[in-house]
Amino acid sequence: MLRFRAGCAARAALRGYDARMRSIESVVVCGVGAVGAAAVERLHAMDPACVTVVADGARRERLEREGLTVNGRRFSPRVAAPSALTPADLLLVGVKHGDLTAAVEDARRAVGPRTVVMSLLNGISSEATLAEAYGADKVLPAFLVGNDVVREGTHVRYQNIGRLVFGAPSNDPADPRVLTVKHLLDRAGIPCQVAADIRREQWWKFMLNVGVNQVSALLRAPYGAFMLEEVRALARRAALEVVAVSRHEGVGLVAEDVERIFPVIAGLAPAGKTSMLQDVEAGRKTEVEIFAGAVVELGRRHAVATPTNAFLGQAIAALDAIAAARGAGGVA
Ligand SMILES: NC(=O)C1=CN([C@@H]2O[C@H](COP(=O)(O)OP(=O)(O)OC[C@H]3O[C@@H](n4cnc5c(N)ncnc54)[C@H](OP(=O)(O)O)[C@@H]3O)[C@@H](O)[C@H]2O)C=CC1
Numbered sequence: 001m002l003r004f005r006a007g008c009a010a011r012a013a014l015r016g017y018d019a020r021m022r023s024i025e026s027v028v029v030c031g032v033g034a035v036g037a038a039a040v041e042r043l044h045a046m047d048p049a050c051v052t053v054v055a056d057g058a059r060r061e062r063l064e065r066e067g068l069t070v071n072g073r074r075f076s077p078r079v080a081a082p083s084a085l086t087p088a089d090l091l092l093v094g095v096k097h098g099d100l101t102a103a104v105e106d107a108r109r110a111v112g113p114r115t116v117v118m119s120l121l122n123g124i125s126s127e128a129t130l131a132e133a134y135g136a137d138k139v140l141p142a143f144l145v146g147n148d149v150v151r152e153g154t155h156v157r158y159q160n161i162g163r164l165v166f167g168a169p170s171n172d173p174a175d176p177r178v179l180t181v182k183h184l185l186d187r188a189g190i191p192c193q194v195a196a197d198i199r200r201e202q203w204w205k206f207m208l209n210v211g212v213n214q215v216s217a218l219l220r221a222p223y224g225a226f227m228l229e230e231v232r233a234l235a236r237r238a239a240l241e242v243v244a245v246s247r248h249e250g251v252g253l254v255a256e257d258v259e260r261i262f263p264v265i266a267g268l269a270p271a272g273k274t275s276m277l278q279d280v281e282a283g284r285k286t287e288v289e290i291f292a293g294a295v296v297e298l299g300r301r302h303a304v305a306t307p308t309n310a311f312l313g314q315a316i317a318a319l320d321a322i323a324a325a326r327g328a329g330g331v332a
């Protein structure tokens, strides 16, 4: 009976019925590229006063001048310099891995005693970085899946916004932070899901990125190419190495989890591109360190062979080097 009551309370709370719940009134977003801009657009449409974008220098000037354009709708969110921030109820971090250290400092004033901090970054390391900077009690682990967002400058478009999966490290679906965030996302129309086991699900998304992002970047393959068995076979090899290392990290992914990747990719716009392929095409540095780099490091730690990721890591690092040389006016 007790368990039944607890279950009802959790379900009612998840539907947003708990009158004692503190609602989220202010959101600061650091990083309004592909995924950040898509989230900001929905928050801004719900209530322009609830959302502030943090940016400094030329980035701030560009955002103030151009605003953001999402699926053809232009809007101008409030933009604040790092020094002008005050503590918010929620901080969303949507930068690339290479910019995370600077973003942590730029967003620091948005974090107060009651702020919930969520990372939109891929990979399995950004939560630890945010926890170290702001305190582990502030960080609600999260990841995005199923989106096909494409960005050019301040213009972003997508067919599928995907969903934000999140959960308390305890996996308690009635954790007050989980409830308030769910309530906000529901109000803003941002699809979301409370994870039954957030760490395992984050690892599953990590495995998807290790397989699909890296192979897409190397082959210049849009999502539609992952219908081909030859392309899937490469992604599968890289993903199976994540399964192997996960067993030593107490996560225990299994080979069947790999096959769940492909229906997700098949649901995306066939011409859409992973964030890593978009980086390669734009000549930006990729996030290879948090994909192949992390798998190879875990493999080394646990004496698990990771030859596919070692190769992908080297090949993508070479693409990064070519892009950097071109950026510096070199002939590569
Ligand atoms: N794109 C996708 O489909 C998905 C991406 N992800 C993950 O989400 C994360 C973000 O990716 P994505 O949105 O594609 O990245 P983008 O490169 O499109 O956007 C990152 C944004 O952060 C801005 N930025 C960088 N540093 C700062 C800072 N200090 N202060 C304020 N803004 C800053 C950048 O500005 P500027 O351009 O001026 O440098 C840019 O607008 C990555 O970890 C990615 O792997 C997850 C799921 C899907």
Ligand SMILES: CC(C)(CO)C(=O)C(=O)O
Binding pocket: 122, 144, 145, 146, 147, 148, 149, 162, 209, 212, 213, 273, 274, 275, 276
């Ligand atoms: C593959 C995808 C879109 C999955 O949501 C992703 O995470 C990325 O492009 O980085």
